[in-house]
Amino acid sequence: MRIVITGGAGFLGSRLAAKLLQRATLTDARGQVREISSIVLLDVAAASPPDDRRVRAIAGDLTDRESVARAVTPDTDTVFHLAAVVSGQAEADFDIGMRVNLDATRMLLEHCRSLKTPPKFVFTSSLAVFGGTLPDPVPDDAPVTPQASYGAQKAIGELLVYDMTRKGFLDGRSLRLPTVTVRPGKPNKAASSFASGIIREPLAGVDTCCPVAPTTTMWVQSPRTVIDNLIVGHEAPASAFGQTRSINVPGISVSVGDMVAALRRVAGDAVAQRVRWEFEPAIDRIVSTWPARFAPVQGPALGMRADADFESIVRAYIADDM
Amino acid sequence: MRIVITGGAGFLGSRLAAKLLQRATLTDARGQVREISSIVLLDVAAASPPDDRRVRAIAGDLTDRESVARAVTPDTDTVFHLAAVVSGQAEADFDIGMRVNLDATRMLLEHCRSLKTPPKFVFTSSLAVFGGTLPDPVPDDAPVTPQASYGAQKAIGELLVYDMTRKGFLDGRSLRLPTVTVRPGKPNKAASSFASGIIREPLAGVDTCCPVAPTTTMWVQSPRTVIDNLIVGHEAPASAFGQTRSINVPGISVSVGDMVAALRRVAGDAVAQRVRWEFEPAIDRIVSTWPARFAPVQGPALGMRADADFESIVRAYIADDM
Numbered sequence: 077m078r079i080v081i082t083g084g085a086g087f088l089g090s091r092l093a094a095k096l097l098q099r100a101t102l103t104d105a106r107g108q109v110r111e112i113s114s115i116v117l118l119d120v121a122a123a124s125p126p127d128d129r130r131v132r133a134i135a136g137d138l139t140d141r142e143s144v145a146r147a148v149t150p151d152t153d154t155v156f157h158l159a160a161v162v163s164g165q166a167e168a169d170f171d172i173g174m175r176v177n178l179d180a181t182r183m184l185l186e187h188c189r190s191l192k193t194p195p196k197f198v199f200t201s202s203l204a205v206f207g208g209t210l211p212d213p214v215p216d217d218a219p220v221t222p223q224a225s226y227g228a229q230k231a232i233g234e235l236l237v238y239d240m241t242r243k244g245f246l247d248g249r250s251l252r253l254p255t256v257t258v259r260p261g262k263p264n265k266a267a268s269s270f271a272s273g274i275i276r277e278p279l280a281g282v283d284t285c286c287p288v289a290p291t292t293t294m295w296v297q298s299p300r301t302v303i304d305n306l307i308v309g310h311e312a313p314a315s316a317f318g319q320t321r322s323i324n325v326p327g328i329s330v331s332v333g334d335m336v337a338a339l340r341r342v343a344g345d346a347v348a349q350r351v352r353w354e355f356e357p358a359i360d361r362i363v364s365t366w367p368a369r370f371a372p373v374q375g376p377a378l379g380m381r382a383d384a385d386f387e388s389i390v391r392a393y394i395a396d397d398m
Numbered sequence: 399m400r401i402v403i404t405g406g407a408g409f410l411g412s413r414l415a416a417k418l419l420q421r422a423t424l425t426d427a428r429g430q431v432r433e434i435s436s437i438v439l440l441d442v443a444a445a446s447p448p449d450d451r452r453v454r455a456i457a458g459d460l461t462d463r464e465s466v467a468r469a470v471t472p473d474t475d476t477v478f479h480l481a482a483v484v485s486g487q488a489e490a491d492f493d494i495g496m497r498v499n500l501d502a503t504r505m506l507l508e509h510c511r512s513l514k515t516p517p518k519f520v521f522t523s524s525l526a527v528f529g530g531t532l533p534d535p536v537p538d539d540a541p542v543t544p545q546a547s548y549g550a551q552k553a554i555g556e557l558l559v560y561d562m563t564r565k566g567f568l569d570g571r572s573l574r575l576p577t578v579t580v581r582p583g584k585p586n587k588a589a590s591s592f593a594s595g596i597i598r599e600p601l602a603g604v605d606t607c608c609p610v611a612p613t614t615t616m617w618v619q620s621p622r623t624v625i626d627n628l629i630v631g632h633e634a635p636a637s638a639f640g641q642t643r644s645i646n647v648p649g650i651s652v653s654v655g656d657m658v659a660a661l662r663r664v665a666g667d668a669v670a671q672r673v674r675w676e677f678e679p680a681i682d683r684i685v686s687t688w689p690a691r692f693a694p695v696q697g698p699a700l701g702m703r704a705d706a707d708f709e710s711i712v713r714a715y716i717a718d719d720m
Binding site: 209239 | 529530531535539540542543544545550554555557558560561564566567640641672
């Protein structure tokens with residue numbers, strides 16, 4: 077079993093690789109459980125792969141056909157497509173978002189289709205495909221009306237994944253991830269970056285600003301749980317899907333104020349007081365279009381799960397990343 | 399006021415041009431009612447324009463940037479984008495559907511965006527963006543889950559039109575047309591082509607085959623009414639739209655058996671008996687994914703209308719096209 081992870085140098089990509097190495101098997105497109113022999117981490121800058129003979133890093137731009145062909149060889153069994161231009165950047169620069177989130181995704185799909193035995197294809201979509209006025213909680217079949225370019229590009233990717241799957245070109249699945257928190261490392265250009273920052277920075281003794289109101293509520297999931305759910309989405313039999321290949325991944329609904337309160341309970345007043353509230357309209361405008369509560373049915377039926385509560389998310393971050 | 403109609407040599411394109419010439423004015427993107435000074439009919443083969451100094455035909459491929467730039471000049475006020483690869487062809491040849499229905503639409507949008515004063519943009523979408531299990535009747539905000547490539551490509555076009563409108567790149571509107579019948583001329587590769595054929599051919603004394611069951615029900619509209627609704631969609635103020643730019647155009651719900659019965663009432667037994675029933679699974683598979691009944695609210699509120707009944711559609715065809 078040969079696996080390619082795009083965005084493989086990223087935080088989720090390297091976590092996914094580590095989990096797959098530990099797991100050692102996956103189910104291929106023909107439903108056979110097979111041993112993982114090789115994982116390729118494709119990213120713009122080469123990943124620093126773990127010390128494991130099964131893993132190889134390839135530096136290459138996903139918008140470049142040659143790079144894609146070098147990574148996704150004819151013996152590839154699965155592609156986890158994690159690479160993306162994040163929400164804040166896709167909104168600030170429409171063209172780069174289109175180039176990476178739409179064009180590169182399409183090229184990757186077309187390349188997979190061109191192989192004699194097309195790989196399984198797991199596309200990481202996002203709750204950002206939803207926006208505007210929606211039922212609360214959001215049901216699995218809610219209308220997709222994204223209110224920012226990132227969500228529009230992900231929604232287009234989902235339509236391509238479904239149509240190419242329906243045509244029999246490959247076996248694709250689109251997983252609409254909640255906001256992933258707590259991410260380690262530096263802030264990024266995702267509009268949701270603060271949802272990690274308000275936990276990560278105070279725990280590191282650093283002051284941080286929260287750009288949305290304490291009442292802003294988000295649909296979130298820890299990295300651990302996201303990785304588990306990505307694998308559940310990969311393993312789901314093709315017969316489990318109906319008239320789309322898109323799944324609302326379960327999460328928990330937490331206000332930003334409650335996130336900080338959970339941090340206070342876990343790490344104390346002094347740490348929680350490192351969060352300052354400085355409203356930023358550009359961030360709030362994107363985040364406020366995302367629904368904060370879902371009623372997922374299909375994801376849990378497949379075996380996907382949510383974190384127990386936000387405190388356990390904070391504790392998982394301390395255990396895994398500090 | 400300078401207007402470009404893509405697919406201008408086609409049946410709807412030339413009808414639209416004729417109606418616009420008769421109407422003589424349109425409202426531009428700034429809300430000003432202006433006199434129509436020029437209509438450009440862009441199509442692969444040059445249109446045969448009516449004898450009117452305001453109309454000019456340009457032969458050019460919509461997938462070719464130069465052709466688009468030659469037709470959509472910086473002084474263009476409105477683009478009606480009617481050109482498309484039809485449903486049956488888009489399903490039979492995925493790549494040509496993607497090239498025309500997606501890539502050419504995107505290039506046209508990008509070209510409009512690049513102009514100093516971007517034109518208003520009317521995109522003809524289709525009820526084919528809907529498919530699979532849906533509420534009956536289909537509400538305006540029903541989930542978009544196309545079950546054929548044509549619908550997927552139109553759904554992607556709608557996402558682009560909305561996102562580029564939201565970004566302020568242009569003022570776009572996507573009108574989801576019912577099946578248009580009765581079309582004059584020859585059968586085409588649309589899966590819905592028979593819905594015109596079963597009326598047009600018998601009236602011309604020609605035997606014809608219907609590839610779906612008499613109980614198959616469709617959401618239809620006469621060419622006259624479609625043209626009126628395209629203009630209503632163009633004239634609607636930007637303020638009339640909410641979190642999408644897509645409108646379900648009203649129509650009527652008629653079974654194919656009732657279409658033939660209406661033909662019988664209008665033209666007699668001998669004519670209606672020219673319809674034979676020969677089931678074709680490839681056609682039925684596409685048509686049966688389209689919903690047959692809608693409950694449009696926004697379209698009628700803007701002033702769009704449906705035909706009175708199918709008999710009046712048959713009579714309109716006889717009056718306009720025979």
